[in-house]
Every structure is written in structure tokens, then in C-alpha cells.
Amino acid sequence: MPPSRSPGLLALYPHITDRDRLLLQLLDDHQVLTTDQIHRMLFQARRTCQIRLGELAGLGLLDRFRFARAGGGSHPWHWTLGHHGHRFQAAAHQRPEPTLRATRQRVHRLSANPHLPHLLTANEFFVRLTAHTRRHPEARLRRWWSETLTTRQFRTITADGHGLWSVAGTTVGFFLEADTGTEPLGRVVAKLDRYAQLTRRGGPRYPVLFWLGSEHREEHLHRLLTGDVPCATATHTADPAEAVWLPAGATGRVSLAELPSDHGQPVADNPNFDDDGDLAF
Missing domain, CATH: 3.40.1350 (Trna Endonuclease; Chain: A, domain 1)
Known part of the structure; x- marks a missing residue:
């Protein structure tokens, strides 16, 4: 029998909603979003957004970081995929499952990237x-x-x-x-x-x-x-x-x-998109 996945991921499935899946896909594609950006795209109430993001972080699906603000206080939370989030996306798109070390390195490099x-x-x-x-x-x-x-x-x-x-x-x-x-x-x-x-x-x-x-x-x-x-x-x-x-x-x-737009010759689409170009799961 092939080796089984490390434990824990399947137990998370009952807790992952359709909106969560969309958020995981967005972070997989675009690396990082702030609390405010996620709120404007996916939630009606900011407090509901904050609570849900905290729950997803508690499940290991998301990770977050933020920086000190000059003069005191902190900048908004920056959200990215956590280890289980990377594992879920790897399974969804038939990619090799990342190690915990690789996931941590990815978050560290993203947070320290001068082009962030x-x-x-x-x-x-x-x-x-x-x-x-x-x-x-x-x-x-x-x-x-x-x-x-x-x-x-x-x-x-x-x-x-x-x-x-x-x-x-x-x-x-x-x-x-x-x-x-x-x-x-x-x-x-x-x-x-x-x-x-x-x-x-x-x-x-x-x-x-x-x-x-x-x-x-x-x-x-x-x-x-x-x-x-x-x-x-x-x-x-x-x-x-x-x-x-x-x-x-x-x-x-x-x-x-x-604005004028000439579509020219078609290009191969991303497999994460359906035939209409919309984000697909």
C-alpha cells in the first residue's frame, strides 16, 4: 500500500466551507492578503471575517504575520497559507505534499521579502x-x-x-x-x-x-x-x-x-480556471 498522508488533514474537511476553499485558492495563487482585503472580497461584517480567519489559523489552514508601525501600534495582519492549507491545496491540485519545514521557510521568506x-x-x-x-x-x-x-x-x-x-x-x-x-x-x-x-x-x-x-x-x-x-x-x-x-x-x-481590447490568439488557461476563465475548484 502507498504511504498514507500525515494525520490530521482529513479531520479538517468537515470544518472547511466553500468560502474557505475560495480563500485557500486565492492565497495559493496570490500568496498574501490582508484582513481588510479578505473582508472586502468575501465577508459582509468585518468582525465575522476576523473571527473566521482566527479559526482557520487555529486549524493550521492559515498563517499570519504583521509588522510594527512607526510611532506605535501594528500594521494589519497579513494572511497566507498555513501548513495544512498548503497540504490541502497540494492534494486538490495533485502536487507533492510540502514538509512542515518547507512551509515555514515559505512564510519566513514571504514576510521578509522586500517586494512584499x-x-x-x-x-x-x-x-x-x-x-x-x-x-x-x-x-x-x-x-x-x-x-x-x-x-x-x-x-x-x-x-x-x-x-x-x-x-x-x-x-x-x-x-x-x-x-x-x-x-x-x-x-x-x-x-x-x-x-x-x-x-x-x-x-x-x-x-x-x-x-x-x-x-x-x-x-x-x-x-x-x-x-x-x-x-x-x-x-x-x-x-x-x-x-x-x-x-x-x-x-x-x-x-x-x-478600454479597447484585442484578444488575439488564445493562450492555454490555468487548470485552476474553468472554460469561462472563472476561478474553479
Whole structure:
């Protein structure tokens, strides 16, 4: 007989709800989310969210960390998969089961990663779109791909994420460049060369969305955009689903669903998504 799994995981199954499964999948795909982000996507009441996250941590399905805030207090909890969460996801997707040591190392590396703020910023973009769909039933976030999956599927580019956004029958694809102000704008614009290469080899001509930390930085970036690659800008203060996007060379802002989008040749989908591109279990 094959060796059995380490004890404990099957006993957790009666405690895992459909919402828990969705949260485990989101953390498997996107590594880390804050309490507030999880609340806006999956819960009505913040207190209910906090209680449930604590229960999932007690079951070993989630782990968490947070940092001290300058001047006193702490930043919000950052949630990631715990050891049993990694085991559950490995079983669900037929991956090798991780060891406890490997799980701990993954959490330590994630918490100490200097690029963690950038990852949270990129995730926040998609969290806001997801939260928007809860208030607007006609809208759907049909695809949310991480930087890793986007790079694997499209190869040429290294976007911070890729999505498909649908409103009332119109579907727009996009690539996200989540800007935290740490790179010179010349280097930011230089990334567009890779998107042009993708289009030349038959890939989709999706708008590149530059999500920026300030209006000042947005204004300066527009002076550098040539329009060779479709792109648009907005700031972190805006709801990315609304009419906040300023296309290169334009004077008026449009909504995400109004941006031009050419899907080009199809790419192989992630097995975690169904035929419609929606998150599947």
C-alpha cells in the first residue's frame, strides 16, 4: 500500500466551507492578503471575517504575520497559507505534499521579502475589482492571474498581473503594472517594448494599465508615453472599475470596460480556471 498522508488533514474537511476553499485558492495563487482585503472580497461584517480567519489559523489552514508601525501600534495582519492549507491545496491540485519545514521557510521568506509592498499593491488592484462585483452584479472579474502565472503563459512579458473584466457582455483583457514609485519612469516606460513584442508574435493587444501612487507621477508618465502600445493610467486612490483611466494621448477618462481590447490568439488557461476563465475548484 502507498504511504498514507500525515494525520490530521482529513479531520479538517468537515470544518472547511466553500468560502474557505475560495480563500485557500486565492492565497495559493496570490500568496498574501490582508484582513481588510479578505473582508472586502468575501465577508459582509468585518468582525465575522476576523473571527473566521482566527479559526482557520487555529486549524493550521492559515498563517499570519504583521509588522510594527512607526510611532506605535501594528500594521494589519497579513494572511497566507498555513501548513495544512498548503497540504490541502497540494492534494486538490495533485502536487507533492510540502514538509512542515518547507512551509515555514515559505512564510519566513514571504514576510521578509522586500517586494512584499509591491505584491500587496498588485493584489489590491484585483481586490477592488472583486469588491466592485459584489456591488454591481452585471460586472465580473473573469480572470485574475498573478505575475508568476502571467509570465508563464505569455513568456515575453513580466506584468504584475493579468485579468479579464466583463460588464454587460463586454469583456476587456488587460495587463497590470502596479507602480509603487521605486523605479525611474524611463524604466517603467521601457517595459512597453516587451508588450509590443508580444503583439508582433500574435499575442493579445490588451491595454497596459499603469496604476500609480500619485497624480504628479501620472502626469509625468503621460509625457513619456508614445501610444505605440495601448496603455492607460490611474492612481491608487481610484476604483479601477470606474471611469478613472486616462488612455495615452487622450484628454478624457474612461472606465475599464471602455478600454479597447484585442484578444488575439488564445493562450492555454490555468487548470485552476474553468472554460469561462472563472476561478474553479
